[in-house]
Amino acid sequence: MINKVGVVGAGQMGTGIAHVAALAGVDVTLSDLSMERAEGGKSLIEKNLHRQASKGKIDDALVQAALGRITLADDLSAHGSDDLVIEAATEDEAVKTSIFKALCPVISSETLVASNTSSISITRLAASTDRPEKFIGMHFMNPVPVMKLVELIPGIATADETFERSLAFTKALKKTPVISEDFPAFIVNRILMPMINEAIYTLYEGVGNVESIDTAMRLGANHPMGPLTLADFIGLDTCLSIMQVLYEGLADTKYRPCPLLVKYVEAGWLGLKSGRGFYDYQSGDVPVPTR
Numbered sequence: 603m604i605n606k607v608g609v610v611g612a613g614q615m616g617t618g619i620a621h622v623a624a625l626a627g628v629d630v631t632l633s634d635l636s637m638e639r640a641e642g643g644k645s646l647i648e649k650n651l652h653r654q655a656s657k658g659k660i661d662d663a664l665v666q667a668a669l670g671r672i673t674l675a676d677d678l679s680a681h682g683s684d685d686l687v688i689e690a691a692t693e694d695e696a697v698k699t700s701i702f703k704a705l706c707p708v709i710s711s712e713t714l715v716a717s718n719t720s721s722i723s724i725t726r727l728a729a730s731t732d733r734p735e736k737f738i739g740m741h742f743m744n745p746v747p748v749m750k751l752v753e754l755i756p757g758i759a760t761a762d763e764t765f766e767r768s769l770a771f772t773k774a775l776k777k778t779p780v781i782s783e784d785f786p787a788f789i790v791n792r793i794l795m796p797m798i799n800e801a802i803y804t805l806y807e808g809v810g811n812v813e814s815i816d817t818a819m820r821l822g823a824n825h826p827m828g829p830l831t832l833a834d835f836i837g838l839d840t841c842l843s844i845m846q847v848l849y850e851g852l853a854d855t856k857y858r859p860c861p862l863l864v865k866y867v868e869a870g871w872l873g874l875k876s877g878r879g880f881y882d883y884q885s886g887d888v889p890v891p892t893r
């Protein structure tokens with residue numbers, strides 16, 4: 603049983619994972635680089651829980667109980683007594699391996715470690731820890747409270763028991779697991795990201811503008827949101843990292859990141875989280891296309 607879970611990284615994904623775990627009755631320790639960031643994450647969780655309550659999905663007592671289960675930290679030693687620690691920090695292999703190097707010595711040898719990486723090799727991340735057999739990929743989807751899927755990705759060394767315990771935990775969170783082999787970007791992003799990258803090429807080459815590309819895919823392919831809106835929502839830095847992992851990991855030029863995506867990330871235009879991406883989110887209630 604996983605009764606205590608740690609989440610490292612209080613960004614979009616870490617807060618979502620902490621949110622669903624706390625709602626499921628699990629004690630959560632949420633850590634980030636500073637208390638300020640961790641507190642920002644908890645404020646976001648509080649806002650999202652209240653939104654669910656206002657829609658009648660959960661009651662106010664549950665909101666308070668869930669918030670009471672979340673402890674904040676700016677130090678990895680706070681994860682000392684967790685049964686499972688899920689790393690949900692920035693999609694950068696060096697960042698993730700440095701977290702595992704610092705985390706492993708301060709947690710129990712029994713603690714399972716998972717990464718929410720969207721694309722990086724679970725086998726390689728596992729090899730940077732002292733417990734490859736207790737390491738697994740648990741890839742939640744954004745926004746976590748809404749999206750039902752979790753991709754479970756065993757690395758080459760992952761023990762059956764680790765897989766079974768993370769499978770049971772996924773089900774306890776009322777999520778639907780899908781098993782993916784450990785190849786670059788797994789299943790969802792192997793298919794989704796090249797489509798988003800192609801939408802950015804379509805913009806870059808002037809085939810359509812932001813609005814026409816998104817409208818075309820919403821109404822022509824029946825997608826619930828256009829690919830450029832989705833890219834802004836995921837975060838353009840995350841999209842670029844995933845394309846780089848596909849490009850390098852599969853050594854195929856069909857995965858080359860669009861130069862326009864690179865340019866946006868260089869500019870710090872990362873999408874919704876930075877206030878500007880393919881849309882400007884700062885000029886009013888309705889996002890304004892930037893091209």
Ligand code: NAD
Pocket residue numbers: 610611612613614615616633634635639690691692693694697701718719720721741742743744835836837840875
């Ligand atoms: P984000 O930028 O919103 O949050 C990342 C957080 O990690 C930030 O709060 C940052 O301060 C923190 N962080 C960075 N270095 C750290 C460190 N050394 N120690 C502790 N915290 C640290 O990013 P996100 O969208 O939440 O993505 C997080 C992970 O989840 C990535 O691996 C990403 O690929 C994956 N993911 C993202 C999505 C998505 O749609 N955004 C979906 C599934 C998985």
